[in-house]
Amino acid sequence: MNYTLHQLQIFQKIAELKSITKASEELHLTQPAVSIQLKNFQDKFPIPLTEVVGRQLYITDFGMEIARTVTKILTEVEAINYKTRAFQGEISGRLTISVASTGKYVLPYFLSGFMRKNPGVDLVMDVTNKSLVVESLERNAVDFALVSVLPDKLKINTISLMQNSLHYVASSDFDIADGESGEVLFEKMPLIYREPGSATRNAMENFIAQRKFSITKKMELTSNEAVKQAVIAGLGCSIMPIIGLRNELKSQKLKIVPVTGLPINTFWNLVWLQAKNLSPVAKAFVEYLEAEKEAVIAKHFDYLS
Template sequence: MRNATLKQLRALAAVVDTGTVTGAARKLNVTPPAVTMQVQLLEEHLGLPLLDRAGDRFQPSAAGREVLAAVSRVEAAIADCAAALDAMKGLKSGRVAVGLVSTAKYFVPSALGAFARLHPGIDVVLSVGNREEIIAALRGDAIDLAITGRPPVDMEVDKYPIGEHPHVIIAPTDHPLLGRRIAPAALASASFLVREPGSGTRGLMERFFQDAGIEPRIAMEIGSNETIKQAVMAGLGLAFLSAHTIAAEIADHRLATLDVEGLPVVRQWFVVKRTAKRQTPPAAALTEFLSRRGAEFLPEIRPA
C-alpha cells in the first residue's frame, strides 16, 4: 500500500459506492477509462483483485474490503487535518455569499447547516434564483459561490462536483401511462407545466425533447417548482423536474414518475467560483466542504 495514490484509492471507493465505472466517473468528474486505469494500477500494485462483478454491478472482493477500510481511515485523517488547517487559517469568523438555483434549495440548506455547526463564527449569506439570475450574480461578484447543475460556459470558472442530479417526468398517481415503458413520442400530445425561460430545468427539458424530435405542448409557465408539483397533482398536466425536488411527494405517493426512454437525464450538481476571483478562507472552506460532503445531503430518490 505504500506506493498507492489517493487518486487510485478514491477511484476504487467510487466504483464500489456507485456500483459502476460510469457512476464512479460521474462522481469523480473524470472519464470512465481514467477510473478503470486507476483501479487496474492499484490492483497491479497490490497483486490482488479488488473488485468482483455481480450482474451488471461491481462489489468489493475480500482484498477490496480491506483496502476500502484503509481508504475510510485515510479520508478521516485527511478530514481531521483539513479541520486543523482551517483553524490555523483563522476560520473563526468571516462571511461567504452563496447563490443557488431554486432546485438546489431541497438539499443545500441542510448542507449549510452542517457547515455552520463546524464553523459557527462564519456567516453564510444565501440567495436563491433561477439559473440566469444566479450566474449573473456570480459574474458580478455579488456572490462568492454558485450552486448549479450547469456551470456557465461564457466565463472562466472553477467547478467542483457535488453529486448526481437526475431529472424525470412526473405525473398524477392515476395517470394512464404509469406502469409501462414509453417512448418520448408517446408524450407528444401531453400538456406540460414548465418553469420560466432562464431556468436550467426548462433548458434541460427543451434539449431532451429536441433530441427526441418532439416539440412539447406547453400548457403553463410557472415560476415555482412547488406550484408545478401542486398543479400536476391536480391533473393540469405533466412536468419535467429534478428528481430531488419531488423526492418527498414520490415517497408519500402524491406524485409518480413516468418510465420514459432516455430518462432520467442525469447531470451533476456543482459548486462554482469565478476563476479570477480569489477565494477568502471561509469561501474556500465552504467549497471544500460542499465538494467533499455535499452528496450526503442530496434527497434519497425512491422508485415511484
C-alpha cells in the same frame, strides 16, 4: 447627536421595507416598539426622515441619505464583530451563495455542518433561476454559485457535489398506460414548463427538440415548487429533478413515468470565478466540502439510488 445601535438597525430595516409593520415582523419586535424607536431617532434631526401619504410610509430624500450612511455604519460594526472573532481564532465573516432554484433541496445539507462548526459565519443564500445565478457570479456579487449546468463563458473553479436526475413525472391519478410512447406523453398530455432561464426548462426543451415532438398543450410556472403542485393537482406532466420529489413519491402523490432517453443526468456543482480572491470563510467552506461531501451524500441522499 446621541443615537443607539438599536435605533440605527430599526431605521435601516424601515428604510429597506418602507413599512413599520414589516420591519417589526422581521426584527421580531412589536409595532409600538418600532414606532417609538423611529420617533426617538427622528427627534435627533430637524428634517423629516419619513412621511406618510394616505396609509403608505415613504422615506424622504434626506431619510434615504441617512439610511445609506446607517448601512455603512452597521457594515463597519459587523466588521468589528468579525475581526474580534478572528483574533479569538474563530472563522468569521459572510458567506454569499447564489443557488439555482432546485438547488435549495441540495445545498442546505452541505452547509449545515459547516455552519454549526463555525458559529461566527453569517450566510446569505439567494435562490433564483439559473440565468440570474450566472449573472450574479459574473458580476462577482457572490462567493459561490450552485448550478447543474456549468456556464460556458466564464473561467471558473468547480467542486462537483452530486448527481442531478430529471425524470418525466405525473400525478398518480393520471391515467397513463404502461409503455406509453413518447409521442403520446409529450404531444397529447398537457406539459408544464419552468420559466425561461431555468436550467430544468432548457434541459426539457433540448430533450423535446432532439426528438422533434410537437407540443400542443403547454403551461409555464415560475418555480419548481409551483410546477410540482400543478403536477400533483393533475394540470399536466413535466420533466423534473427527482431531488425535490422525495416526499411526493413516497406518499404516491406523484409517479415517475419511464420514457426512452430519460432520466437526464447532470451534476450539481459549486462554482466560483478563477480570478476571485476567496475570503478565509470561503476557503474554509471549500476545504469543508472537499473533506465532508461524501459523508453528507451518504447521510442525506442515499434514497436517490
